[in-house]
Amino acid sequence: MNKFEQLGLNEQLLDAIREMGFESPSEVQEKAIPVLLEQHTDMVALAQTGTGKTAAFGFPLIQKIDTFNNTTQGLILSPTRELCLQIAQELKNYSKFVNNLRVVAIYGGASISEQAREVRRGAHIIVATPGRMQDMINRNMVDISNIDVCVLDEADEMLNMGFYEDISSILSHTPREKATWLFSATMPKEVAAIAKKFMSSPLEVTVGTKNSSSKNVQHEYYTVSGRDRYLALKRLADANPDIFSVIFCRTKRDTQSVAEKLIEDGYSAAALHGDLSQNQRDLVMKSFRTRQIQMLVATDVAARGIDVDDITHVINYQLPDEIETYTHRSGRTGRAGKSGVSMVIITRSESRKIGAIERIIKTKFEAKQIPNAEEICEIQLYHLASKIKETEINDEVENFLPAIQDVLEGIDRENLIKKMVSVEFSRFANYYRNAKDLNAQATGGQRDRNSRPDELPTDGDVRYFINVGEKDGYDWKTLKDFLKETLSLGRDDVFKVDVKESFSFFNTEATHTEAVLNMFSQFKMDGRFINVEISKNTGRRGNGGGGRRRDGRRNDSNRRGDSRNSNRRNDSGKNFSKGKSKRSNRR
Template identity: 35%
Template sequence: MQTLQFSELPISDYILKAVEEMGFTESTPIQTAAIPVVLSGRDVIGQAQTGTGKTAAFGIPAIEHVDADDRSTQVLILCPTRELALQVKEQITLLAKYKKGLLVTAIYGGESYERQFANLKRGTQIVVGTPGRIMDHIERKTLKLDNISMVILDEADEMLNMGFRDDIEQILSHVKEERQTVLFSATMSKEIMNITKKFQNNPEIIKVTKKEVTNTNIEQSFYAVKREAKFELMVRLIDVHDLQLMLVFCNTKSKVDEVVEELQANGYAAEGLHGDMRQAARNQVMNKFRNGNTKILVATDVAARGIDVSGVDAVINYDLPMDLEYYVHRIGRTGRAGKLGKAFLFITKRDRSRMRDLEQYTKAAIPQGKIPTGADLDKARADKFIDKIRENILDEDNQRYEAIVDQLKEEGYYTHQIVSALMRMQMGAARRSDFRDEDISDDARSSRGEKSKFGGREKSDRFSAGSRDKRRPADSGRVSEEGMTRLFINLGRKDNVSPNHIVGAIASEARIPGRVIGQIDMYDKFSFVEVPHRDVRKVIDGMRGKTINQREANIEVAK
């Protein structure tokens, strides 16, 4: 598909100025095709894979659509997860930088209502949010839909997979019929088509296929890591691979600030880059990175657009990007000028399904890397120090220090004692870590050789001898994480239920943040899920009589 320069699209000068400042010049195929149609006011179905630049494809028309003098909410954007909602909000905010008076707010579970109440009360024309939290605000009458004239469903198929169909239909039924409805989805399932028939008016279908992605000069690897151990894994990789200059990518501004603070506290020369920074501060950070004073640059995808740096040893994907195209842009900043680059990708258990999407998108299998152990770390540091000694051992200037060594030997100290003390002084105390080697990995394969809890083929038919319900299987005896309770669900893989369905249903019906839901073990005919002790009653009561992926669910505390 032929693409256009942004300057050739029918967009306002203030949008064009913001786009150019973000480092974009040429629009992507979905942007070229969708922006003029959405601007015309027609309903649109955009079939595009994650990673094709669709946020700007609907974000630019949404900004153009808004009357900035009107303080009421005019555009509502639904996203499946808080991470995507935040990323969409950040990008639209940057695109709307030069449209005075326009406010964008993200509302999602896991954040205090008070802050969201305040943002909505002051008047925000574009609201981006997850279906569950949007429903909460509608019921509390803190989000008024009277003046909404444009609704956008981003990653609609993912929202349906997570069990948000009822919420989506209820939200759309609250909005006036004389509205524009724009839907983006990677697939066109029967459920998606039912939504479009019910809530769209003669939509124009825009379909964009992805192109093959290749990075032949980049050594890619992924690491299955617990979310709380990401920082520990990162510093181990930095030290073991002796990385000198690297880019670290996070999905949100708050995570950038958090990672930079931790790196600096541990003695690493790190700086952050994100959309809240003034241009002068951004320039200062980039200059420090280019001249080598800063070794680690931590950035969001949008803030890093247009950055052109060379000589980067590695790119660390601290978070898997919500937009898979960003992954390609990220890792393309290493492995230049004929040099081999490294790309590390951190995957938590909730990222595993999207990891498969990423491999399909890049048309390449990404191998799993070995997490460095504490012993690997000690050896790497020792080897580096030994090399440093070898470089200096023949230096003629060493002669003036030999008198000091002789003096200490005359005082009765042995040579190896002197050398050991000097080495400790030079190397310093090793960085202390609270993590044991086994605390870092979140591999789906346990040390007992069990199958992946997402993709295994365990067909256990064990029954609980003491159970009154003879169909009720015995728990495996696995100990729940501290503060968590293990619940039994009567649905499994053969019921076409996935972990995403379970998380979506519980988060929606029990009104708890999806992020607090713990490990999920899937079997053919049943499943187990961990939830915080405090939320057990909410989950059991909230799910009573409810369905998961259109199948009646029964949830109880695991025996």
């Protein structure tokens, strides 16, 4: 039996659930749906972004609608146009088998007269942004005086955006006996105040703890000089070749500036902020969802409409002004049961904010260091080798093989491999040659980088390479669990686990090195040898979020994963005249 069948949903909704492939409800759905179906009550539901809040209020709201009554019976307020449209579409998907139920989206940036016509044709549920809704109320274009349910979605974000007065005014046009359902990721005092003012003895549903972080998200911070913030961002990207990320900036100006720099330096990036036209924003989001863009640079407000489950990293280029906003940002990754990483780039003067965020999200950050040139080149080299191994052979190459073999005649296998790898690897090596250390704080106790496997380190921690990664079904959580179980180590004995597409890195204390190497000397899993070696990459410089290796195809629109890099700059800000690090996005 599908667990949704136990929540009290009717057959029309269950049919839609089956068609959409939902197997079991999330925690917030399991807690909220039965109560909202059985009772006419106010509710405050606290749950992180990506935990299924839309379905938690959407299913019971749809089931409560009387489709034979053409009046507006449900109102949902959401902070942004993107989220408004997203909610409206999801409600239409949920109600696919409910005859004659009509959902209308009301938002800025579109014709208000056309939206008014849609409402007049009949709107059982209106999904609206507060500003446009208030405008239509003032023009007598909508009637919400008979609604049964009002949903305040992303309530904390609406209040952060300054919609308190609009929300208060809108709610004043609704009946007192309606049910109000407030859904929020955090519970700052402003949300508590609106709940107290407009709700009557609301039931409270909390997933996790208030303002807490998802357990699927690993939190890291990197301390750099303010002038090196952008260079640090590029290094974090280059350290993981398969990044699919959202980069948060505080202002629209910074968002546009960082995106333009990334594009100029050859990254597959784009900006998302309020100064873009609606058509531009739609194009950017379409490109991001289809992974033509790997690095989306966004403001907090614009990012409210992002609903993508596979984001691998959130990078806080700057910390938000409101500490609670960090919860919204980090909630963009680690969704739908997958793991993710939230990175923060800070200066020394901002270090105290990390402690404040830890107290709010009830999760510890890991202090990491920006990768250096050697570490990035090592990661990129392994990644290139793995890509070559996994690439499917194009049969059309057969026609050209005789000529190619003539060109390569006289080169033995070993030298041929070296030359092939050097074509791409040299670009990174040249780019990062003589690159400076970006870390604002040095860490002591670093072992000799040239230590040989037969001279095992005796103190500090040791970084290892292992030949399994994402394609083998691992993420940082599952690989860490596998290593702890296999090596019979404690919970904190395996750390700095960084999983790439087909290989990974991890650390242990030096005292465990001999046991680690012995365990994996002849270790087989599913008939395959699992190799572990000591890496030159110590891991003390962190392994941030995965840059792109571009595929070499130029696209002048800058919206595809391309290899535009004619203006690539080195860490000192000077142009390279030779060996430019032209890199290929592989998404």
